[in-house]
Amino acid sequence: MQEEPAPPETAPLRAPGRLLTERLELRPFTLEDHAEYARICSDEEVMRYIGAGKANTPDITWRSMAGMLGHWQLLGYGIWAVTLRGGGIIGHAGFIDVPGWPGFELAWLLGRGHWGKGYAREAARAALQVAHDTLQRERVISLIRPQNAPSIRLAQALGAQRTGTVEMMGSEAELFVHRKLPAL
Numbered sequence: 001m002q003e004e005p006a007p008p009e010t011a012p013l014r015a016p017g018r019l020l021t022e023r024l025e026l027r028p029f030t031l032e033d034h035a036e037y038a039r040i041c042s043d044e045e046v047m048r049y050i051g052a053g054k055a056n057t058p059d060i061t062w063r064s065m066a067g068m069l070g071h072w073q074l075l076g077y078g079i080w081a082v083t084l085r086g087g088g089i090i091g092h093a094g095f096i097d098v099p100g101w102p103g104f105e106l107a108w109l110l111g112r113g114h115w116g117k118g119y120a121r122e123a124a125r126a127a128l129q130v131a132h133d134t135l136q137r138e139r140v141i142s143l144i145r146p147q148n149a150p151s152i153r154l155a156q157a158l159g160a161q162r163t164g165t166v167e168m169m170g171s172e173a174e175l176f177v178h179r180k181l182p183a184l
Contacts, residue, residue, distance in 0.1 A: 014077065021126050040091060040109075049148040091110035144176060
């Protein structure tokens, strides 16, 4: 009896582990990030529209970081730690694509001291470019609480269109769909 050849294995598309923008570096989280990232995520105002809408304890932030790193391990893409070039962590940006989620999501979060400086736009734009060009994602969404006006403005500045609402972790979120960006 002749054996059939095994089907060719197709590797999933992988995002680069590190991205550089004009002012930022997006890279995987490290153990050294925990203390500062836990401080960022312990701020009630920063976390107001994220997840369940409340500040994280250091142990919850630890689990969150582990989950983000696991996402990379399992899928080849995920959420990057956002750092100032040559400096420390200021937040995160990247992708959420877990079972039961409404779609392939581009998400971002910055510590309050870094709001209003264009860092979220810079990081999100770089990540969105990877989603479309490297990961070949036709549909990229962002889920944003209706009261989060700055994130809504950012999604719209990136070309996203509001297409409806979804229930997310016990409350309503607006669903924005990002169009493909022109090359940088």
